[in-house]
Amino acid sequence: MRIRGSSPRLVGRDAHLAALREAVAHLPAVVLVEGEAGVGKTRLVTELLDGDLGPTLPLVGACRQIGEPFSYGAVLEALRGAERGLAGMTELNPITGALAPLLPEIAEHLPAPPQAIGDPRAERHRLFRAVRELLRSIGPVLLVVEDLHWADDGTRHLLRFLAADPPDGLAVVTTYRREDLPGESALGAEFRPAPACAFAVVELRPLDVDGVRALTEAIVGRGGVSEGFAERLHERTAGIPFVVEETLHALRDPAGAVRAADDRARRLLESVEVPGLLRDGMADRLSALPAVAVRLVRAAAVLGVPAPAELLGGVGGVPATRLRAALAHALGGHVLYEVDGGYGFRHPLARQAVYDTIASAERVHLHDRAVTALEEVRPRPLVQLAEHSERAGRTRAWLAYGEAAADRAVEAGDAATATTLLQRLLAAPVLPADQVNRMAIALGRIAHTGLDQRDPTETLARVLADPRLSTAARGQVRHYRALLLIRQVGHIREARAEFERAITELAERPDLVAQATAVLSMPYYGTVPPDELARWRAWAASYRDTAVGELRISLLANELGGRMHLGEAVRLDDLPETAATTGNAGTWPGCGATWPTPASGSATWNRPPGSCATGSGSPRRTAPRSW
Incomplete structure (x- = not known):
C-alpha cells in the first residue's frame, strides 16, 4: 500500500486563480466556475480558500449525488459555519429565526422561530429572506457551493434568489459541470446578475x-x-x-x-489498469443508460477508435430505427463524445473502463461483428481488421490481414507500425513456414534501417531458433541482426560471430555475403589482428571486382576508408568518375534495403561516409552531388 497525494501546488491555473480572487474582492460578487469532471474546479476553489481572505468569512457547502437530495442542503451545510460570525452579536433581524429549526448548530445565536404561516410558498420566501439577512448580518462572507449540477431545485432557486440581489458583503462562488446541468444555465435561464454586482464565469479546460x-x-x-x-x-x-x-x-x-x-x-x-475511481464513475454512467445505448457504447469500446454512428450500430447490433435515440442517450450521458468526425470516448482510460465491463464471450462476439463490418469499409482498415480478427479467434484472417497491414505500413514508411505487427505475427505458433520466412526477413530489413526506435534484436534471435525458418531466410535474418548488434556498445564480438555464421547460410545472396565481408574487414569494428582483417578485405575485394552499380561503390568506399584508417596507401585511380544507379528505386549500398529515390533527380539520398555496409543512421535528402 502506498500513501497517495495530489499535487502539492496548483498547476496551470494561475490566470484562473487571479481572476477568481479579483472577482470576489469586489463585493458583492457572483462567480461561476465551470468545467468537466476532474478538471480541477475544487482544487481551484480550495486554493482560493487557503489564501488570505482578510475579514471575509468562508462558508462552504457541497451538493451530493444522492437519489433525493434534501432541499437547500448545500446552503444549510455552509451556514453551519456561521457561528464565528455570530459570536458576540446581540441583535439579529427576527426573520433569521426561521433558520433555527434547520440549523441546531447555531440555533442558540438566532432569534426564536416565527409562527408558521401555513402557505408553503410564503414559508419558502421567508426562508430565502432569512438566509439573505443572516449573510448580510455576518458579512463580509464568501459562500461556496460545490457541484451545483447535483443540486436540488430548492438549492438552485435559493442561490438564484441570493445572486440576483446579494447583500453588499456577499460573494457567491459555485462550481459545476455544464454537461451535467439539468438546463443550459447554472442558476437557470431566468437569472440576471444585479447591476452593482461583480459577475464572472471562470471556465477550466484540460491541461496542454x-x-x-x-x-x-x-x-x-x-x-x-x-x-x-x-x-x-x-x-x-x-x-x-x-x-x-x-x-x-x-x-x-x-x-x-x-x-x-x-x-x-x-x-x-x-499497461496501467484503469484506476478504481474512474472505473466506478464510468460504471455509474453506464447504469443510467438504456440497454440499447449501452450496446452502442460497448461497440465503441470494442472498435477502440472514433467511428460513424452506422458502424457503431452495425457492431453493436442496434437497429437503424433505434440508432438515433441510442446515440442521443450515449452523448447525453457523457459516455460518448463527438471525436474526429465520429463518436468515441473522452480519453483511452474511459474506453478501457467500458471494455473491462464486457464479458469475455461477448467481447469475442463483438470483435467478430467488427471484422464483418470493417470488411465493408473502403479502403480497408487493415490494422484494425488484423486486431479484431485476432481477438475474434479468426486465425487465418488475422495472419492475412496482419501481413497485408505490415506491407502497407512498409510502403507508407511507417516503420513503427510494421515492426509492431511483424513481431506479433512472428510470435504466433500457427504461422506457416513461408510466412515466417517472409516476415522475419521483412522485420530484419526494417529494423536495421534505424527508422524505428524499437529494437527487435531479441525478437530476431527468437526467430533464428524457429525450426520453420529456411536456411536462406535464416542467413538473411542473421545478417540483419548482426547489422543491429554492430551498432550497439558491447556487442561487436557477438555481431562479428553472427556475420561469420550468416556467410555460411547466404549461398543464394552473394550481395549480402559481400556486405558481411566488408563489415568484417573494417578495422574499427573490434580488436582484430591485421592479418585477419587482410583476409576479410581480400574476400570483399573478390566480390568488388565483379560487383556493379551501388554495391561496387559501397565496397570501394569501405575498402578505401579501411585502408586510410590503417594508414595504408590507396590508389584513387581505381575509383570510377561516375557510376550508374537504379532509377525508380534503389538499394542502399551495403544495406539491402529498398528506398524510394527522389523524383526527377531533384535530390539524392545520402548516407554518412563509411556507413554504407552497416546501414547505420537514417537517410537524409541533400542537393544533387556526384560520388
Missing part, C-alpha cells in the same frame, strides 16, 4: 502537454519528465488533471517511469 508535464513533476516531486512521457500521458488522459493524478498513482514506479522515452512511455502507460 506542458501543463501535464508540470503537474507530473509536481506530483512525483522531481523534474526530468521526458517529452515523450508527457505527450503520451496527455494523449492517454486528455489532459484532465484528476485522470493524470490517478494514472500516475497507478504506476508502480512513477518517479522512474516519467523519464521514459516515447515508445517505452507508451508501453508503460498502456
Whole structure:
C-alpha cells in the first residue's frame, strides 16, 4: 500500500486563480466556475480558500449525488459555519429565526422561530429572506457551493434568489459541470446578475502537454519528465488533471517511469489498469443508460477508435430505427463524445473502463461483428481488421490481414507500425513456414534501417531458433541482426560471430555475403589482428571486382576508408568518375534495403561516409552531388 497525494501546488491555473480572487474582492460578487469532471474546479476553489481572505468569512457547502437530495442542503451545510460570525452579536433581524429549526448548530445565536404561516410558498420566501439577512448580518462572507449540477431545485432557486440581489458583503462562488446541468444555465435561464454586482464565469479546460508535464513533476516531486512521457500521458488522459493524478498513482514506479522515452512511455502507460475511481464513475454512467445505448457504447469500446454512428450500430447490433435515440442517450450521458468526425470516448482510460465491463464471450462476439463490418469499409482498415480478427479467434484472417497491414505500413514508411505487427505475427505458433520466412526477413530489413526506435534484436534471435525458418531466410535474418548488434556498445564480438555464421547460410545472396565481408574487414569494428582483417578485405575485394552499380561503390568506399584508417596507401585511380544507379528505386549500398529515390533527380539520398555496409543512421535528402 502506498500513501497517495495530489499535487502539492496548483498547476496551470494561475490566470484562473487571479481572476477568481479579483472577482470576489469586489463585493458583492457572483462567480461561476465551470468545467468537466476532474478538471480541477475544487482544487481551484480550495486554493482560493487557503489564501488570505482578510475579514471575509468562508462558508462552504457541497451538493451530493444522492437519489433525493434534501432541499437547500448545500446552503444549510455552509451556514453551519456561521457561528464565528455570530459570536458576540446581540441583535439579529427576527426573520433569521426561521433558520433555527434547520440549523441546531447555531440555533442558540438566532432569534426564536416565527409562527408558521401555513402557505408553503410564503414559508419558502421567508426562508430565502432569512438566509439573505443572516449573510448580510455576518458579512463580509464568501459562500461556496460545490457541484451545483447535483443540486436540488430548492438549492438552485435559493442561490438564484441570493445572486440576483446579494447583500453588499456577499460573494457567491459555485462550481459545476455544464454537461451535467439539468438546463443550459447554472442558476437557470431566468437569472440576471444585479447591476452593482461583480459577475464572472471562470471556465477550466484540460491541461496542454506542458501543463501535464508540470503537474507530473509536481506530483512525483522531481523534474526530468521526458517529452515523450508527457505527450503520451496527455494523449492517454486528455489532459484532465484528476485522470493524470490517478494514472500516475497507478504506476508502480512513477518517479522512474516519467523519464521514459516515447515508445517505452507508451508501453508503460498502456499497461496501467484503469484506476478504481474512474472505473466506478464510468460504471455509474453506464447504469443510467438504456440497454440499447449501452450496446452502442460497448461497440465503441470494442472498435477502440472514433467511428460513424452506422458502424457503431452495425457492431453493436442496434437497429437503424433505434440508432438515433441510442446515440442521443450515449452523448447525453457523457459516455460518448463527438471525436474526429465520429463518436468515441473522452480519453483511452474511459474506453478501457467500458471494455473491462464486457464479458469475455461477448467481447469475442463483438470483435467478430467488427471484422464483418470493417470488411465493408473502403479502403480497408487493415490494422484494425488484423486486431479484431485476432481477438475474434479468426486465425487465418488475422495472419492475412496482419501481413497485408505490415506491407502497407512498409510502403507508407511507417516503420513503427510494421515492426509492431511483424513481431506479433512472428510470435504466433500457427504461422506457416513461408510466412515466417517472409516476415522475419521483412522485420530484419526494417529494423536495421534505424527508422524505428524499437529494437527487435531479441525478437530476431527468437526467430533464428524457429525450426520453420529456411536456411536462406535464416542467413538473411542473421545478417540483419548482426547489422543491429554492430551498432550497439558491447556487442561487436557477438555481431562479428553472427556475420561469420550468416556467410555460411547466404549461398543464394552473394550481395549480402559481400556486405558481411566488408563489415568484417573494417578495422574499427573490434580488436582484430591485421592479418585477419587482410583476409576479410581480400574476400570483399573478390566480390568488388565483379560487383556493379551501388554495391561496387559501397565496397570501394569501405575498402578505401579501411585502408586510410590503417594508414595504408590507396590508389584513387581505381575509383570510377561516375557510376550508374537504379532509377525508380534503389538499394542502399551495403544495406539491402529498398528506398524510394527522389523524383526527377531533384535530390539524392545520402548516407554518412563509411556507413554504407552497416546501414547505420537514417537517410537524409541533400542537393544533387556526384560520388
